[in-house]
Amino acid sequence: MAMLEVKDIQVYYGMIQAIKGISFEVNEGEVIALIGANGAGKTTTLQTITGLIAPKHGEILFEGQDITKVPAHKIVSMGMAHVPEGRRVFAQLSVLDNLKLGAFTRKDKEEIEETLLRVYKRFPRLEERKNQMAGTLSGGEQQMLAMGRALMSHPKIILMDEPSMGLSPIFVNEIFDIIREVSESGTTVLLVEQNAKKALSIADRGYVLETGNIVLEGDAKMLLDNDQVKKAYLGE
Amino acid sequence: MGFISYLVNGISLGSVYALIALGYTMVYGIAKMLNFAHGDVIMIGAYVAFTAVSGMGMPPVVGVLLSVVACTVLGVLIERIAYKPLRKASKLAVLITAIGVSYFLQNVALLIYGANTKSFTSVVTIPALKLMDDKLVISGETIVTVVACLIIMAGLMTFMKYSKSGRAMLAVSEDSGAAQLMGVNVNATIALTFAIGSALAAIAGVLMCSSYPALTPYTGSMPGIKAFVAAVFGGIGSIPGAFIGGILLGVIEILSKAYISSQLADAIVFAVLIVVLLVKPTGLLGKQIQEKV
Amino acid sequence: MALLEVKNLGISFGGLRAVDDFHLEIEQGQLYGLIGPNGAGKTTVFNLLTGVYEPTDGYIMLDGENITGKKTIEINKHGIARTFQNIRLFNDLTVLDNVKVGLHNHHKYSTLTGILRLPRYYKVEKEMNERAMELLKVFDLDKEADYKASNLPYGKQRKLEIARALATDPKLLLLDEPAAGMNPNETLELMKTIRFVRDEFHMTILLIEHDMKLVSGICEKLTVLNFGQVLTEGPTAEVLKDPKVITAYLGE
Amino acid sequence: MKKINKQLRSNLITYGIVVAAYIIVTLCMQAGMISSLLQGLLVPLCVYVILAISLNLTVGILGELSLGHAGFMCAGAFSGALFSKITADIIQPAGLRFFLALLVGTAVAALFGFLIGIPVLRLKGDYLAIVTLAFGEIIKNVVNVVFLGRDSAGFHVSTKDSMSLGLEPGGQVLIKGPQGITGTPNDSTFLIGIILILVTLFIVINLINSRTGRAIMAIRDNRIAAESVGIDITKYKLLAFSVSAALAGTAGVLYAHNLSTLIALPKNFGYNMSIMILVFVVLGGIGNIRGSIIAAVVLTLLPEFLRSLNDYRMLIYAVVLIATMIFTSSQGGQEIQERVKAFFKRGKKAEEGK
């Protein structure tokens, strides 16, 4: 059974239909890439999964349980983390407070402390700036914080929305390394990216979204070699 | 001598403003809304205590507790019915709704209790402190109000800083969507905020009417506005700011009445507020939020 | 003489020296790139150049005039226009009106003329409409002229920002990560547009970008910023080969 | 252009509604079909409509929350009424005197708007709101302590009481502190009210759809971006604020010449009134001029039509207010509205881009 199953969801903004009935699944331990042009509906899809937006039609199953109508905060406590588009760090809280909020659903103080140390190890810059207000961090630093914050909840699956946006080349590589590490440590990853090449290169499978529909899906290697994908998303 | 006793009177009035402002600031800080109905919740709180103590002969402590319970329930109900549907609406829409709620509470009180003034019996039993040959009298109400302010302020600050719910409130106030992604139950958090704010309103109502015993359906509205001013004065959203703002407002009001003009006291209070805001655009203790470009 | 000449520029935030001893020289008509790691201070340099922040040290000369410490509007009138890293459009105005706001200081009539609808009002408004449509055509936005700006897709919003900046008729155009959030194809198209703008409007352009395809594709010269200081500068190809730049910024 | 035409049509409809309202009311009045209550309400309705339109300029177009609009109305009302009182025997005919009073009231309010705007507009959001509230209260408060008298020796001012004016016998007390000004000539008529509404509309609509209006709205949408394209923030904010204040002053003069007593109470010139005008603006749709007009009319009439409910009338008013806000602004309510709109639009091809 798939860890996450999305069945024929349709999403509207007012009268505008942003998602026109898409289905896909994510298996435990996989890295899945969701690629597509601007406005294709990638962000909307992720937000629907975590319960920030209610779909008008369709069903979402997480570990076999129907979460379509479950509120976002409960979904998070079931083990799903979401690194939102545009980072959305709590600008007026310190870096440390942001991280602590990441562990909001967890109870055990010691385990949280342990996770914190691991996050610091992965992002030393965050430890350096742990008392700085998050809003004054540079774009890249904020992205690290957003990732670190999501990891603090020790999720089973992590949804990432364009984590490489606005990052320097060296950092883009680093972020993808981190995603790979996260995956290797046993966390399932659903990754939305403009940087299709990089995303597909670390993913197991991928889906291509176009104006609210899935137009292509399959093995990541296969998609990388697909002419259509090459032309439309890899700029080759 | 005169000055000191004016000062004491100012602190006495100011502590009432501060107590109300704490509730204001709490709700504003988290829900980011100007709850114009706060003053009227205070009035309801006072009526409940009045009914319990003077009407039904219960002991004052029970009256206060009843009032706290009633206001907490009322606050949560108001939030649920009037504000929750507007979570995503413009701030102005919520402001107008709050004004509607304010009218509503006033008129409900008017229908239940009538327009006649009720004289509130003080719930404070400790005696007044008399200093300097009885020339300086600090009433028991003042002492209790100031102490209550300090305890509540310290309690709220500890709560916000160290408790999990407190951190959840801060997160919700900044970005409720992102807070949800942390697993924070936004509705419950805002309801809790209103519960705390309204419980404080009940205490404020009881203590205010203990100091100034005339109770009518409109008792809450002017102090409500003044407390709002006090909260802004101190930096709205800031808990110690509300306290300092309230005390200062009371002191300025009394001193300008005493030394400048009792008719222009309000104008002076407002003028001082304006000057303070021009120098410190986010109030005395408000955070200066710089927009990163 | 260089169009833009910056020397010894610096600013601190609290204890943080965000930009330090920064210098830059751009010739008329150049396409210049400013790159560097996240948090290096690139956006801050833009903010200093446009008067959003006041520098604590150094000076900025534009076309022979000292514009150090001037206000944002003054600097715009002197000829610097910009776009923002996080898009800042006039969201509730139409696409056309966004550009017309950009034309504000070049096509004038008084408030009273506007209220009373004197003939000059109609004349100037017509000029503005024509000029704005011309600009929108360049960015292929003319068909969306009546859209609310916030209803445009992300990529088009970025283009609209550039069009609006151009409307102020600047001598120097600053673009902060114009390709952010665009996929490779969209980026390619953007590169063409930027080149077109430079050639057609004889514009001088300074841009910040992390997309190396764009940087190497259109920038003639680069300055690399690291920890607020200039790490190196020079022709694009050379800079990108610089080992210092590779370790600090490019990787691999 | 298509858009321009649409705008023009919409504006013409707004003017049309006002003119039609005038014609219908006048015809009905001649036919004796209008109750005294409604007749008495005609001028106040015009006052509130002007106030709502003018506040919309600050709240909707400039995007700043002002809770002191009644203060400007107060400034206009008192200066206009004072002018009329002083010149009651000097300037004839009454029409000319009233016209001049309107100019005086408008100018004074504009001046207040300008002076207050300079410091106030440096603040943001709720801080700006509270300072406008403060200024409104100060104006009201100060007006309440001013005593002004006139005798053969000229004008006398006091802030204490009318005795300290030291007037000669036969001297006239013009402003009597808390009693304000009494005996203002009743010059306001429905026709004048309607003309003033049309003038207000003309000014506001034309201002919005001009270079100045665009600059103001640009500031509202994004201050930093507006600065970056060379818009003088202070200048345009002040301009919008002053025009808004001036028009509130006009409404004040109209108000003052409708009743023979002019007293600055919390109810008519305090924050209560400011908030009521704000309610019109928000309920009518922020930035929507026609909506402001309709909301002002409906909300002024509502409590009057609820009179038969006696004690429950203000309670019901409150409930209606809350319910309307929830209906118009909540997500659920908006979806219903959109569906209704879509229903009416069906068949008509939906225009792209709104």
Place this chain on the structure above:
Amino acid sequence: ACGGSKDTAGTTTDSTAASSDAAGSDTFKIGATGPITGGAAIYGNAVKNGIQIAVDEINEAGGIGGYQIDYNFQDDEHDAEKAVNAYNNLKDWGMQVLIGTTTSAPCIAVVEKTHADNMFQITPSGTAVECVQYDNAYRMCFSDPTQGTESAKYIGENGMAQKVAVIYDSSDVYSTGIYEAFAAEAANQPFEIVSVEAFTADAKTDFSVQVQKSKDAGADLLFMPFYYTEASLVLAECNKQGYEPTFFGCDGMDGILGVENFDTALAEGLTFLAPFVAKSEDEQVQNFVSKYEADYGETPNQFAADAYDCVYVVKAAIEAAGATPDMSVSDLCDAMKEAMTSVSYSGITGKDITWGEDGEPNKAPLVVKVVDGEYTEL
């Protein structure tokens, strides 16, 4: 206190439905206005109830010259503009005589309208001079200047004080009016005003400064020309500060003992001029008070009493003029105006009251003092 809710009987006539004059030609239509919502609602309610009692009595006894009274009360929220609306609403209903308005400021605005319509108006409690500036308007209560002057005279003539302090509501017409007349008369009296402090409607919770200043000035009498709600706070503050001057009020003090739960000991010795004392032995008064208490569960104050008397005065004037309900409003007014100056009325707010052409009543004020928690007539 259920004064607000139980007495809808008086206003059951649907104001919108009954707008035709002809239908009412066999009844006198008497309208009244005052605030029954908002901060001044106490006064409007009292007036509303007082009139109701009189109307019921008169109707039961056969009406005015055989014609029944139709009575309609409208809320004016203590606002000039709303009062005009209320007045117009009553006109639509077919009102022929106005008893109102309750408070001064709205009354000044409404009197312009009644003057223009030439409708007979008698205000129970509009005390400002301008309330009766036209010949169609009369009042039942004392005017502000009368009250201020009389109070000063009384204090002086009875040697009640050497040094007097005044606290007044500078944002209120009534309070300022009394104060000004009081201060003017004080110059002729053997006492000295040593302190004058004001407060405003926006700051009437805290009186510590005003009281302290009075105390520091060494005043042995505190003159309080304002309503009892604020007075209860002032008295409490004096008690708090241990300040015990002689308290002298105005007719607005009437009702202070009725404040629910009020510690009447605070008001002990409070003296004021009033037209009416609920505790009076007078039979008429007792009749009124017992009815009022039975119907509304509280002791009536002078507003209710003045309003009650107004109805009887209207009755007397109509009967003296021999007027009938089929007369036009204006004719009725002319007839009543003429009759008014010849009417001599004895009611619960005074005996043998007559009216001058200026609309002012000639009646002797009662001096009331709070003794042992009861209003006592001196």
